[in-house]
Amino acid sequence: MLDVEEEIREIKKEIIESRGLIIKTNNLTNALSADIKSIAKRQAGYERRFNWNSAAAYVLFAVLSFVGLKLWSDVRIREIESETAALRHQLREMRSELGEETRRAEKREHAETKSARFYDLVRQQKRAEVVEAYDAIKDEALSPAEAAMFRDIVERFRMDLSVAAYQTGLDLMRTGRFAEAAESFLEAMRLEGDAAHIPAVKYNLARAYRRLDRQSEALALADEVLEQEVDRELHDDAAWIKAQCQEDQGNLDDARTTLRMILRRWPRADLATDARIHLAEITQRILRGQRDARTQLAPH
Numbered sequence: 001m002l003d004v005e006e007e008i009r010e011i012k013k014e015i016i017e018s019r020g021l022i023i024k025t026n027n028l029t030n031a032l033s034a035d036i037k038s039i040a041k042r043q044a045g046y047e048r049r050f051n052w053n054s055a056a057a058y059v060l061f062a063v064l065s066f067v068g069l070k071l072w073s074d075v076r077i078r079e080i081e082s083e084t085a086a087l088r089h090q091l092r093e094m095r096s097e098l099g100e101e102t103r104r105a106e107k108r109e110h111a112e113t114k115s116a117r118f119y120d121l122v123r124q125q126k127r128a129e130v131v132e133a134y135d136a137i138k139d140e141a142l143s144p145a146e147a148a149m150f151r152d153i154v155e156r157f158r159m160d161l162s163v164a165a166y167q168t169g170l171d172l173m174r175t176g177r178f179a180e181a182a183e184s185f186l187e188a189m190r191l192e193g194d195a196a197h198i199p200a201v202k203y204n205l206a207r208a209y210r211r212l213d214r215q216s217e218a219l220a221l222a223d224e225v226l227e228q229e230v231d232r233e234l235h236d237d238a239a240w241i242k243a244q245c246q247e248d249q250g251n252l253d254d255a256r257t258t259l260r261m262i263l264r265r266w267p268r269a270d271l272a273t274d275a276r277i278h279l280a281e282i283t284q285r286i287l288r289g290q291r292d293a294r295t296q297l298a299p300h
Contacts, residue, residue: 127157131191162192166201173208182208199231206241215245236266240275247282252289256282 122130131154169184185205189198202221209218218241225238239262246255259279263272 122153127161130157158191159195162188166197178208178211196230199225199228199234203234203238210245215248219245236262236269240271252282252286
């Protein structure tokens with residue numbers, strides 16, 4: 001009997017302990033549930049913050065990426081525009097160079113054609129036609145060698161034509177065709193104005209002008225011959241023509257002065273004797289004129 005009661009007490013005790021354990025377990029479970037709920041709330045808040053932060057980071061990354069892409073695209077666009085402008089400028093230059101080269105080629109082809117025709121005239125020794133055609137060809141696109149060769153040829157032909165015109169003028173002077181002789185002398189001067197024979201041309205042109213009663217022009221030419229130093233042997237002849245023209249114009253005092261210059265500067269010249277005789281004649285004419293003037297002024 002005692003054993004049964006003891007067992008019953010034991011069972012009660014165990015039941016009481018089990019109930020306490022169940023209560024503790026329930027309390028712990030409730031505490032754990034509360035903790036879990038708190039953790040869940042914190043986790044949910046963290047997840048919301050994380051989501052917002054992620055969204056903000058994504059937006060910020062997207063904005064930065066867009067800005068970076070925009071900046072890169074602007075830089076690239078400027079580079080492309082710069083390259084395009086450079087290429088367009090290069091294209092314009094190349095087109096300009098191509099056009100210039102085409103024009104040069106056309107000019108060169110045209111110049112070669114004219115050069116061939118000009119050289120044909122040279123080979124045929126057509127001096128007058130060569131000289132006349134030179135002005136039209138000298139500005140063409142000739143090579144330096146062609147330009148130098150043609151220039152030398154034309155200068156030689158000009159000299160030949162000038163000398164020929166001078167000789168023609170002398171022949172015409174001998175036959176008394178003074179007007180035609182003057183034209184030939186002028187042509188000789190036009191063809192080669194600085195050659196060594198030009199002083200002689202001017203001297204003979206002065207002679208022709210005097211015969212044509214163009215004393216003023218003859219005097220100017222005589223002075224030019226006197227002033228030049230290329231052919232000084234013509235100085236006395238030019239002075240003689242000058243004295244004759246002055247006498248023709250009635251300037252006897254000037255003529256006498258020129259004749260005295262001849263005798264003073266060229267006393268041994270061939271024309272010195274003629275100058276001396278002529279000076280005496282002019283002096284007599286001047287004295288005679290002075291006596292006539294005094295006679296006319298004297299009271300009757």
